[in-house]
Amino acid sequence: MFLVEAVTGSITPAQSASAQIDFLKQRKTTDPVVNYAILHNEKTGNIVLDFVLSDLQADPVVVKWNAYRYVPLKSGKGVALYGISRRAYGEADAKAMLQNLTKIRDADVDALAVMDVPPISVKD
Known part of the structure; x- marks a missing residue:
């Protein structure tokens, strides 16, 4: 699934990223699967x-990556979020997804980080 917000x-x-990380830290107290990594692009301001x-x-x-x-x-007044979401349902599929995540994760993250994204315009 691809998300745009x-x-x-x-x-x-x-x-925005900090708010999501705070959510993940709180969730980690009840969800042993929670894990995260963050990449900063100082040049573009993207995270x-x-x-x-x-x-x-x-x-x-359910397991979600x-x-x-x-x-x-571009207006300087807000944030756009572009996201990739992969989900697995059922114990067998969830386990397989977690085991194979390292094979797809880096390529997907790298592609998301550099892809041309559609601009979002906001009317005042």
């Missing part, structure tokens, strides 16, 4: 957050 206002990519989480109590079990790229809006 935008938030307007006085928020930066770093603040890529790569993370995995689960719902092991669901029936079937996401990579979110936070980009400052």
